[in-house]
Amino acid sequence: MADDLALKVSGLTRRFKGADGVIDVSLNVQPGERVALLGHNGAGKSTLMKGVLGLLPLETGSVAIAGHRLGSHGARAAVAYLPEAVAFHPALSGREQIRLFARLAKVDMREAEVLLERVGLSGAADRRIGTYSKGMRQRLGMAQVFLGKPALALLDEPTSGLDPIARHDLYALIDALAEQGTGVVIASHALTEIEARTDRIAILRKGQLVADAPLKTLFARADMPIRIRVEAKNDAGAVFDRFGGRRINGARVEFAVTQENKMARLAEVTAFGTEIADVEIIPPTLEDLYRFYSRSEGRT
Numbered sequence: 098m099a100d101d102l103a104l105k106v107s108g109l110t111r112r113f114k115g116a117d118g119v120i121d122v123s124l125n126v127q128p129g130e131r132v133a134l135l136g137h138n139g140a141g142k143s144t145l146m147k148g149v150l151g152l153l154p155l156e157t158g159s160v161a162i163a164g165h166r167l168g169s170h171g172a173r174a175a176v177a178y179l180p181e182a183v184a185f186h187p188a189l190s191g192r193e194q195i196r197l198f199a200r201l202a203k204v205d206m207r208e209a210e211v212l213l214e215r216v217g218l219s220g221a222a223d224r225r226i227g228t229y230s231k232g233m234r235q236r237l238g239m240a241q242v243f244l245g246k247p248a249l250a251l252l253d254e255p256t257s258g259l260d261p262i263a264r265h266d267l268y269a270l271i272d273a274l275a276e277q278g279t280g281v282v283i284a285s286h287a288l289t290e291i292e293a294r295t296d297r298i299a300i301l302r303k304g305q306l307v308a309d310a311p312l313k314t315l316f317a318r319a320d321m322p323i324r325i326r327v328e329a330k331n332d333a334g335a336v337f338d339r340f341g342g343r344r345i346n347g348a349r350v351e352f353a354v355t356q357e358n359k360m361a362r363l364a365e366v367t368a369f370g371t372e373i374a375d376v377e378i379i380p381p382t383l384e385d386l387y388r389f390y391s392r393s394e395g396r397t
């Protein structure tokens with residue numbers, strides 16, 4: 098049922114003079130689902146987010162947030178946003194800032210205190226935000242996202258500029274957000290972390306949605322080759338003669354197989370018996386997949 102969706106975008110178009118913007122994009126997000134929104138610079142990610150937030154007039158299409166029409170009070174109350182460059186007043190303390198947001202959102206002050214604890218800022222809550230590190234500012238931004246338990250959260254490059262520990266902490270908060278039932282859309286260029294941390298991948302290319310499915314489905318549809326690297330005990334000449342591919346050095350050969358013939362090729366490798374020292378199977382990465390969908394004309 099459409100009303101059960103955290104987000105329903107249908108046929109959204111917003112073009113700019115001389116730029117693609119977004120063209121006829123439809124995207125649904127379920128409650129508690131984490132969707133990665135990927136695309137090159139200028140692919141339309143921010144335009145889509147701004148369209149959903151009601152910050153840009155739409156040319157065509159419709160947006161509903163938790164069943165509420167875009168522009169309605171219900172829609173505004175159901176969505177939270179973390180911009181890429183999150184800006185707070187540097188002279189305010191973390192506690193003052195989150196209390197201010199709580200007042201604006203008409204949320205109980207006690208929730209603000211609980212959220213400061215949740216994002217690990219209780220100890221620094223009375224320090225001025227001007228003294229916070231980037232990671233602390235992003236965590237404060239996440240506390241603001243949690244306020245009022247929104248149905249939908251839009252996070253624009255939430256981990257950019259963060260160190261690995263701070264990234265890990267931020268993803269733990271994103272997971273907690275999804276666990277409480279919030280549908281989360283994360284625009285990102287950080288492919289490796291996205292791979293493990295999201296349920297679905299949506300890829301924009303020149304304003305159009307060229308992929309929208311769970312990672313596994315996208316891999317299956319793309320039918321990308323898997324690489325097999327064989328290391329011979331001595332000389333890999335016989336393996337190379339059989340499978341072709343690329344000789345890495347005297348003892349190693351790497352060749353590509355399709356998902357379909359992978360097992361048959363592996364059985365042939367095994368038939369070489371003790372001449373083989375090791376076999377590595379290298380699946381395509383999200384980066385390979387991203388390149389495939391963001392460059393090819395293929396649609397889902």
Ligand SMILES: Nc1ncnc2c1ncn2[C@@H]1O[C@H](COP(=O)(O)OP(=O)(O)OP(=O)(O)O)[C@@H](O)[C@H]1O
Pocket residue numbers: 113114116117118136137138139140141142143144145
């Ligand atoms: N207000 C605007 N006026 C004119 N053109 C715009 C405007 N906003 C965006 N564009 C253009 O629309 C296209 C999509 O931009 P958008 O900011 O949505 O891309 P993006 O995927 O978010 O990129 P990035 O990864 O760099 O943030 C770009 O070509 C951009 O120059």
